[in-house]
Amino acid sequence: MDLDFFRNLPPEITIDTLSRLPIRTIIRCRLVCKSWRNLIQTREFADSHLSKSASGIVITSGFSRYLEIYEFVDELDLESHELHYNPVTEFNCDNFIESFELQSSAKGLLFFGVVESEPSALHICNPLTREFIQLPNYEVVYSLPTLVNCGFGVSKITGQYKVVRIVHECICDPHTFKLLKYTNCVCHVYTLGTGTWRKIAPGAPFGSDWYSVGVFLNGSLYWLVTDFEGYNLISCFDLETEIFSTFPPPSLLKRERRPGGLELVALGDYLCVCDNTSDDEIVMWLMKECGDEKSWTKDFVVRISDSDFLRGYGGSCEIAYPIKVFKDGDILMVLSDLYIFYYSNKTKTTTPVYMLGVYEDIGGLKALLHSSSFLSLETSFPIENVRPF
Template sequence: MNQELLANLPSDIVIDVLSRLPIRAIISCKCVCKSWLNLLNTAEFINYHHSKSTPGIAVLQYQMRGDFLTLFEIKDELEPDEHHELHYIPITQLYIDDVVKISYSITLEGSTNGLLLLREISNKPDSLYICNPITREYTKISSPENTKRSYPTVVTYGFGVSSVTGHHKVVWISHDCIRDRETHKLLSIPRIECCVYTLETGSWRSISPGEPMEYTFLTNGGLLNGRFHCLVRDLKGSFFISCLDLETEVFTTFSSPCPLPGSRTNLVGLAVLESCLCLCDNTSNNEIVIWIMKEYGVEKSWRKEFVISKIPNHIGETYEAVHPIKIFKDGDILMCWWDFHMLYYCNKTKVTQSISVFTPQSEECLDGMLYSPSFLSLKSRLKEDAVVSTY
């Protein structure tokens, strides 16, 4: 009787119930019966589940024995005596060599709709991979570059989805910088190009790069409101936020919230926190400053929201950017100190400490970003003749 009742439930009720289960449980449900397997592969379930899924984090750990990408669930609301640094539950892990057979170096370049953009760096033109760690599908994309990259060429990547068509797009920006040999002052930008790869069409297209600006390849830009953002500098040394609308593919700019030291721009990065654009400044030896744009596109709405002390554990001159990943409901912040630490800032005690579960060993380093699990199938988004592999 119970089995008959379950089998006769309307599909929308079954979708609502199954979408509330943990990722591993949903994967197991695909093996229950053929009808559930078909239902869990429908666009209706995939879209509903993703709209309700709780964002976690994707952590790429570089180790001597190989590189691993691990997805973690995050618990947002805690009991009064609990702490965020203890609640990171692994849900799946990907051994990078299963995707990239000859790996020089792999970086995380972006995350959207449950898909990740991985970049393989070598002395050849970069290879790009879009993968879904949940469905364990991936596809390889060749870089639009025709020649090997060498200094002073800088290449910046972005990954996002159009707010209108829903197309997934990879952004590639390449430019050359000519500097004064003694002062390193930027003298000219003789070449700048921008190409966009659309996953659904499987092709690259050149677009207008807008005004010549100097981009940095060390920090990922923020994706918000269907727009990709990067910190840039013009020939006069002034800093701006470069904004690419992924639907219209047109660049615009607006001002940064504060003056920035020209020699240490690699320590400043953009991110998205609580659906707001933020700028994280790690140029100080004593503190990390996080600016929040309270009203998108309104330059006067920038606010210095957090001033996080580095004392006593992280004080001193630094050489890496800090990426804010998530603000919890109690005001605590999860951050990645690129290559070295996953940091947890307690808003109540005003103390910053490394999270033990992510602490690299002496020969290891890591990178991380916010990730929302999804059952979106790459095969459903690509052209019929596109190559989609599984691992």
């Protein structure tokens, strides 16, 4: 077909057409002509592509400072794992991140930083456009000990990208280190594109999870926390209204049978509590109506005794959590920050998956659901110090 045909198409039709292509094909399309390159760099194209693209996965492992991103082919066939994902990009973080630690992903951007009591450098990165922003430091000194919780997400209505950091100063028993009470609580929010941190009302105390990162889902951040009596709660921060609220987990999990055995994740469109406290099974609870404790349902159960793979790694001594549910009900999961595996909901079996660059027994594996985006940080946030890498 004559290239003039595409040149004469209205921009909105060209954007709609190009945004439906695989990511690596779109990258090649930028080289076809200047008009396509300029179109692909617009916010309109980035929004159109993000609304249509299938989710993928970002992975880092061990002490490697390399990240790899894959695009899922959402037609699962357990006989040939290599067909389930396509490589999108990989990069070394040495060029722009001093204290490398991948924390979360939201709408195409990655959040890096160390969650600790002393303020550390925080970075927002778009791996597809190879741009990053180092957020400005906030000059705040806290007395020890402190509990620190942070999160990164996008508000539902205005679409603003926000970083949240909550610090609880507390008093602990000097012998048992049990949390006794809070002495101060401070919350700061950074809206990308403003250049400043803002102090807001912190809401109810978070509980005894010392350093944690919030789960982003549908315009809110969620943390699984424990009160002074040992009861579990879920703390929610609405990124649009910037108001905190709390609600309980499934009734059976209001008190954990084994400390540290619960993982809170976003699974598809639902908030999920993954229960690893049993020696016999891994149970995934989904909240079908956000904030409604009666809507918790037990959707998936992985029996450890049915899996040679899971039995070989200690059963309840290890923590597994889901990343993605495929169209046929099969689940991609991570075990003990060491392995990625599939759970087949049809056959009730588990199968390890060795994606390129992920090696077993290294430890420190981080795998997050990630939707690649062509959003230009330089164009979208001109006030920020955006740098390439």
